[in-house]
Amino acid sequence: MAGKTLYDKLWELHEVVRREDGSSLLYIDRQILHEVTSPQAFEGLRLAKRAPWRAGANIATPDHNVPTTRAERAGGLAAIADEVSRLQVQTLDENCEDFGITEFKMNDPRQGIVHVVGPEQGATLPGMTVVCGDSHTSTHGAFGALAHGIGTSEVEHVLATQCLVAQKMKNMRVRVEGEIPPGVTAKDIVLAIIGKIGTAGGNGHALEFAGSAISALSMEGRMTVCNMAIEAGARVGMVAVDEKTIAYFNGRPLAPKGAQWDAAVAHWRTLVSDADAQFDREVELRAEDIKPQVSWGTSPEMVVAVDGCTPDPAQEASPTKRASIERALHYMGLAPKQPIKSIQLDRIFIGSCTNARIEDLRAAAAVAKGRKVARSIKQALVVPGSGLVKTQAEREGLDQIFLDAGFEWREPGCSMCLAMNPDRLEPGEHCASTSNRNFEGRQGSGGRTHLVSPAMAAAAAIAGHFVDVRELQ
C-alpha cells in the first residue's frame, strides 16, 4: 500500500465520523475570528440559543477595517472615523465578551492580522486543524497544520459544534528544487508557481509545497508561499514539519512546555508526507529559473519577471483568454508588450498577511536604507502585520530607516490590502503592493495593483517605477 501524504495524515487525525454520503465531520482545533465574517455567525448562535462548543478553541482580533494612523488608533474605538467600521469592531468586542472568547482588542500589543497573530502566539501549532472566515487561512499550513478559509455559515457551525462538514480533497504537490538566486524571495516563488499553474490550478486539491528551495525558506517565507495557495485555487497550502518549524514554536505563549513540549515535538516530527506517498498531481519548478516577479494584470496568474513585458493578446489563441488579457490591459492602463520597468507608480504598499512579518520589513528596509522615496510617489506605506512585529521592527530601528526614506510607518492591520479602512488607491493609480490580490478595485475603486515582494516594492518606491532589485547597488 502506498504511503500517506501529510494531508492524508492530518485528515485522518481529525476525522470524527465519515457519513454514508462520503462527507465527514472534521474536528477543528483552532478557530480564529475577525470582525468582518463573524458578526452574522454570532447572530446565528444567539437566534438558535446555542453556546460555543469550546470557547477556548477560538481567538479573535480585529484587523480588516481598523484604522492604521496613530491619531485614530490612539483615540480607541470611539475615534474610528468610519461609523460602519466602528460598529463592526465594536460588535466583535461585544460578541467575544458575551461568548467568553479571548480577543486581542484593537490597541492590545498582540493585535494584528489574523494570519500573523495566530502563529506568533502559538495559537497555530503543527498538526492542528485551523479555520478562519478568511481565505488566506492557508497561511497556517506553513507549520504542517491543516488550515483553510471558511464562510460565515461555517464559522457559526464551528463555533457551535467544533466540527466542519468537509469532503476530502485530492493531493497535489508543487516541488521547487534547486538554489534560490539572490534577490528572489518567497513571494517571487509563489507568484511564479501561480503564473505556471494558474488561478484555478489547485482547485479541489490540498497543495503541499516541497523541494529543497521550500526547505531553504524561513518560516516567514513558507507562510508567504502558503498564504497565496488560495490564489492558485487551493484552499489548503502546506509545508511538512522540519527542525525549523519546531524551533519556531519554542517559547511561544500558547506552545506546549516541559514534558508536553517533548511529546509534541515527537508527534510533530511525524507530520511529513511518506517517501512513497502518491499525489494526484505533481508540478515541479526549478528555483534557478525564478526571477523577481511583478503582476501586470487583474488576476494573480497575470505575472511576469521584472525584466519582461506585458503580453500581446494578438498572440493568444484562445478567444476567452485573449479577451481577458485585453480587458486586463485596458483596466490597468497598459499597452501590449510594454516593458514592466516602464510602469510608473503612484503609491507603494508594504504590508498584508502575505508580507508584513519581521523578515519582510527587514528586506524592504535593507533596500530603503540611506535612499529616498521618489518625488513622484504620492504615498509609500509600511504597515506591520501585528503589534509585536511593529515593536520588534522599532527595536531594530527599521521604523527610522523607513521614515528617513520618506515612507509612512503605520499601526498594524490589513490596511490597503483590501482598502476597507481609509488606506486606498484613487481611480487609475498604480500601486506596487506586497499583498496577494490584484483584482479590479481590490485596493480602491479603479485602482491598479501590481503584486511584488517587499524588496521589489521598496526598490520601486525609490525609483518611482519598477526596477530589478538585483541590479541595485
Added chain:
Amino acid sequence: MTPFTTHTGLVAPLDRANVDTDQIIPKQFLKSIKRTGFGPNLFDEWRYLDIGQPGQDCSKRPLNSDFILNAARYQGASVLLARENFGCGSSREHAPWALAEYGFRAIIAPSFADIFFNNSFKNGLLPIVLPAEAVNALFAQCEANEGYTLSVDLAAQTVTRQDGVQYSFDVDAFRKHCLLNGLDDIGLTLQEHAAIKAFEARHKAAQPWLFAGLG
C-alpha cells in the same frame, strides 16, 4: 434555509471568466453586521456608473447600460450563466448572499472556486457544473433568444432546455439532501454529539497541548 427542489427561470449570461468575489460584492459592503441588504450592491462596480457606498439608495444611482444584468430582457433573471472559475477570491459569504438576494437560485458554469461553491449550498443557491461545450451552447442559445429560460431539477440532477435537451449534473449526496430539505447543517451535526465528545476525549488524551488555555 430556503429549500431548493425544482426551479424554472429566466437566464442571464455573464460572459467573463474568473469572476471574483470582489466583483460580486465589493468590500465596502462587507462592513454590514447583517446577512441581508447585499442584493442592490451585487456586481456594484459593473452595475453602476458611480462608486457605491454602503447605505445609499441604489434606485437613484446611474446604471451602466453596458452591463448585461441591466439589459431590459434580463430583468427578473434567476439563473446565472457564467464562465470558468466563478467566485474565485475571498471566502466572503456575502457573495452568495448578494446573488441570492438579487434573485438568483442557480448558477451554471464550467467550474467554480471551491469556497464559493461550498458557501452557495448553505444559502439555497445551487451551483451547477456543466461541461464547457454545454455551457457554450447555453450561452449561444441564451443570447439568441429573448426570454430564454431553463429548468433545474435538483432531485433528478438535471438542467432542461425549452427544446427538451437535458443535461445532468453531479452533486454530492449530503449537500443535495440539505438543499432539498432546507436543513440546518448545525442541527444535523449536533445529532452526532456523542461521537464528537468521544473523539474530543481521545484527541485530548493524545495531544493535550492542543487544549491549552488561552487568556
